[in-house]
Amino acid sequence: xxxxxxxxxxxxxxxxxxxxxxxxxxxxxxxxxxxxxxxxxxxxxxxxxxxxxxxxxxxxxxxxxxxxxxxxxxxxxxxxxxxxxxxxxxxxxxxxxxxxxxxxxxxxxxx
Amino acid sequence: xxxxxxxxxxxxxxxxxxxxxxxxxxxxxxxxxxxxxxxxxxxxxxxxxxxxxxxxxxxxxxxxxxxxxxxxxxxxxxxxxxxxxxxxxxxxxxxxxxxxxxxxxxxxxxxxxxxxxxxxxxxxxxxxxxxxxxxxxxxxxxxxxxxxxxxxxxxx
Numbered sequence: 385x386x387x388x389x390x391x392x393x394x395x396x397x398x399x400x401x402x403x404x405x406x407x408x409x410x411x412x413x414x415x416x417x418x419x420x421x422x423x424x425x426x427x428x429x430x431x432x433x434x435x436x437x438x439x440x441x442x443x444x445x446x447x448x449x450x451x452x453x454x455x456x457x458x459x460x461x462x463x464x465x466x467x468x469x470x471x472x473x474x475x476x477x478x479x480x481x482x483x484x485x486x487x488x489x490x491x492x493x494x495x
Numbered sequence: 496x497x498x499x500x501x502x503x504x505x506x507x508x509x510x511x512x513x514x515x516x517x518x519x520x521x522x523x524x525x526x527x528x529x530x531x532x533x534x535x536x537x538x539x540x541x542x543x544x545x546x547x548x549x550x551x552x553x554x555x556x557x558x559x560x561x562x563x564x565x566x567x568x569x570x571x572x573x574x575x576x577x578x579x580x581x582x583x584x585x586x587x588x589x590x591x592x593x594x595x596x597x598x599x600x601x602x603x604x605x606x607x608x609x610x611x612x613x614x615x616x617x618x619x620x621x622x623x624x625x626x627x628x629x630x631x632x633x634x635x636x637x638x639x640x641x642x643x644x645x646x647x648x649x650x651x
Binding site: 473 | 583
């Protein structure tokens with residue numbers, strides 16, 4: 385009963401964070417800022433939802449599998465966002481300010 | 496030798512966790528598959544310090560704990576920026592020094608930057624990182640260098 389409450393709260397918080405990621409993705413101004421918004425979805429939101437599901441399950445094997453899923457998501461998502469950012473950088477996409485109007489000043493040596 | 500042993504141990508635990516059936520037939524099939532994967536890995540010559548970083552095992556739990564706290568904090572910061580109106584964040588892009596010399600610690604550092612929402616590694620060069628941050632405070636925290644120092648401590 386108590387565990388059901390904990391699990392429910394975790395699932396709710398996770399869903400709220402998913403919504404936050406989606407809203408940030410729409411609200412932020414440029415490509416790089418939008419990747420940051422996806423960061424919420426792939427770290428804390430995923431953790432909350434998987435932990436909530438883990439509490440719901442009552443046998444060990446699915447619980448370990450959920451932990452493995454969490455581990456793989458946490459290892460692969462930063463790599464994929466780096467791949468996206470690097471591909472965009474190489475394609476000539478440059479970051480802009482928070483309104484998406486002015487290009488940001490680049491560090492010396494970059495162009 | 497110890498890396499081979501570590502690989503066998505990790506594969507066995509992985510198999511046992513995923514199987515859930517522990518009768519003689521399935522266990523022997525598990526032993527065969529662990530043996531086959533180990534042999535293939537040895538023949539491919541990928542069993543070494545880089546693929547099985549045993550030397551990190553002792554320190555990495557503390558680092559992960561610290562990283563988890565940082566991830567929660569930066570998530571909260573980003574939630575505030577998304578929901579509250581009038582948050583004027585000023586994105587920055589800058590170079591950071593890269594003092595770590597082993598490949599695995601560089602990957603840990605770059606991935607840790609990516610895992611904390613609000614900071615993103617754009618490029619990984621031999622001597623520096625190019626990072627994009629959503630706010631000036633995020634960049635200041637990275638430049639202050641606590642994460643870099645903690646990753647460097649992993650490889651000692």
